[in-house]
Amino acid sequence: MGVPPRFEPVRPVRAYERIVEQIEDRVYRGLLAPGERLPSEREMMAQFAVSRSTVREALRVLESGGLVQSRPGDPRGPEIMPFSPAALRKSVTRMVQVDEVGLGELVQFRMLLESSANLLAARMASAEELDAMDEALAAMTAAIDRGYEEFSRADVAFHDTVARASRNTLIEVCSDVVRGVVLGLISHKIAHSPDQRELMEQSMRHHAEVLDAVRSRDGARASRLARETLYAYYAGYVSEAERPMLRALLEE
Amino acid sequence: MGVPPRFEPVRPVRAYERIVEQIEDRVYRGLLAPGERLPSEREMMAQFAVSRSTVREALRVLESGGLVQSRPGDPRGPEIMPFSPAALRKSVTRMVQVDEVGLGELVQFRMLLESSANLLAARMASAEELDAMDEALAAMTAAIDRGYEEFSRADVAFHDTVARASRNTLIEVCSDVVRGVVLGLISHKIAHSPDQRELMEQSMRHHAEVLDAVRSRDGARASRLARETLYAYYAGYVSEAERPMLRALLEE
DNA sequence: TGAGGATACTGGTCAGACCAGTCTGCGAGA
DNA sequence: TCTCGCAGACTGGTCTGACCAGTATCCTCA
Known part of the structure; x- marks a missing residue:
């Protein structure tokens, strides 16, 4: 009945991935609903304690997945989007x-x-x-x-x-x-x-x-x-x- | 028979999106096959004539779509990945x-x-x-x-x-x-x-x-x-x- | 009261820097 | 001659700080 030891390949976890995870998780749990806003990049950079480039990489990934959308000049911050196919x-x-x-x-x-x-x-x-x-x-x-x-x-x-x-x-x-x-x-x-x-x-x-x-x-x-x-x-x-x-x- | 003038909403096209498009296009047309490599970030930054952050944002999007994969230290550059579900x-x-x-x-x-x-x-x-x-x-x-x-x-x-x-x-x-x-x-x-x-x-x-x-x-x-x-x-x-x-x- | 512009923000982009890690090739030792 | 190990030249990941073109807001002035 011995289960052979199955190891999974490890990949270095990058900082921006952790940010993506945190935001995704919040959306999945309904704490962040469509129409609501994320803090501005500069504020997230403070909250996540990373540089703006890292925040931006995370936002790009989320945006390409259709989860959020950024619009320049909008002081309310990036918007959480409803599901779209x-x-x-x-x-x-x-x-x-x-x-x-x-x-x-x-x-x-x-x-x-x-x-x-x-x-x-x-x-x-x-x-x-x-x-x-x-x-x-x-x-x-x-x-x-x-x-x-x-x-x-x-x-x-x-x-x-x-x-x-x-x-x-x-x-x-x-x-x-x-x-x-x-x-x-x-x-x-x-x-x-x-x-x-x-x-x-x-x-x-x-x-x-x-x-x-x-x-x-x-x-x-x-x-x-x-x-x-x-x-x-x-x-x-x-x-x-x-x-x-x-x-x-x-x-x- | 008059077709009403249908306009589409315009979105500002960001530089990194153009990069994504170019690379996607090359992959779709088979000019870049799985296993092949992209130039290093520093070289793409020269080829696309943009800053490294812009190149990186493009790479993040492509990577989140499973199209490429970057590994730090790999001198061959980001790898084009085969299709994955x-x-x-x-x-x-x-x-x-x-x-x-x-x-x-x-x-x-x-x-x-x-x-x-x-x-x-x-x-x-x-x-x-x-x-x-x-x-x-x-x-x-x-x-x-x-x-x-x-x-x-x-x-x-x-x-x-x-x-x-x-x-x-x-x-x-x-x-x-x-x-x-x-x-x-x-x-x-x-x-x-x-x-x-x-x-x-x-x-x-x-x-x-x-x-x-x-x-x-x-x-x-x-x-x-x-x-x-x-x-x-x-x-x-x-x-x-x-x-x-x-x-x-x-x-x- | 209404229209106008100044202001303080936003995101998009750039430049330059440092670090940790990987790959390569050369040279020293067997 | 072959192998081992190390140095260097790269890689990507991250950071700092800066500028620009926009937008929203509010405040002033007619």
Whole structure:
């Protein structure tokens, strides 16, 4: 039953890291809420008993993580920010940029997320949430004449409404992030597509079907629709080699 | 068809951000590969024509994003790091810490990820990958007598093998991250549980079943097993109010 | 009462310095 | 000839002190 002695590699702990930890900890424990302010750099330098450069390095790290934001000239000091998926988005974007994941994997992941979101929405959505979906769909219909840019915004809003109805913040945020990255990869292709209007109308029909399935509480159908729709919409942009992995999510 | 003039809020661009961008860009375009080195701070300060503090702030941001790593005394300069899910993990951990998501949502998300991973593994796993799963399962059996710590490690390895067989890096990484966060939240409860051994043996049986389903290419069963197993294992740690959302993923 | 500017702050950047640590290469000893 | 050990030239981490361009505030003056 002897547990072998497992040692962890040690890294020198730098002063600015300790500062980051202290501030993170305070935020995590709710002692520092979004909207509240940190002391000014010069005051923190006194409180932490370090130089201003050290304080600033800590602030840069916190800022890059989206936890705080500094604005020059603001006498109230750096602001604690509410959670934002920006950091997540950046991580995923990075994975894509370094070719750690390809478009096929992204689309597959999105199929997985949206099919689950639809399933859960069909099973848990409240009457108000169903109404919100109605409105979002109407907004899409209205936007179809105002160009792809506007339509895309309305489209995103619809997906957001459904994702929110899934009652799972993680699904909501991840859907948002992955959708954003996918669109970033191919939006230029869509924007230059000759049959834009056809694409929009097709998209409309699909979304109407999804809403119908959600409204009639048919989770299985809503879930399947998400996968089929995404496949129909994106398979053309995915390399032949990656398409089988998308199809693997269709059958069942 | 008039697109309303959409302006974006402007933020002052700071010098260190431009440095971060330049380096990120070089990494994304493959001009700077993992293992390669950045010039020393003093040399970058000359190349970018800024002061060392500015270079250092840029390096801190890159380092907090896991892109580079500095080690004092290393004459080769900061190292470009391979992709690591650490940044993702931190984002998710942060969401959990600020109560943006609860244990229920985490477990639900994990059910979703692992059920998909199992499904895909059943449909795509190669013979080698099946063998690797066999080995991982054997390692678990062997670890059961060596305490929870060791067993848990083997357990993680098994899940990793399955996730890898799904052929989707995003699923693999997210599973890893979410599993880690969940375990971080409740591992102390398990470690102090009186019926540890019973838990481990139950876990073994479940994993054997999963492997069986994957081997016989029964994706639907492998997928369902993941959801059921996770529910059985974790529902007890989830608040009553959140349990229905887990059960919503069980039926079908 | 209202508009104006002085003031005291803020963060962003710079310059130059010291320290502890690591790596390298040279030379002394075997 | 080979090995060991030490000196030096680097590295990053931190500090001090300074300047600048902004912003918020308040106080004065019309």
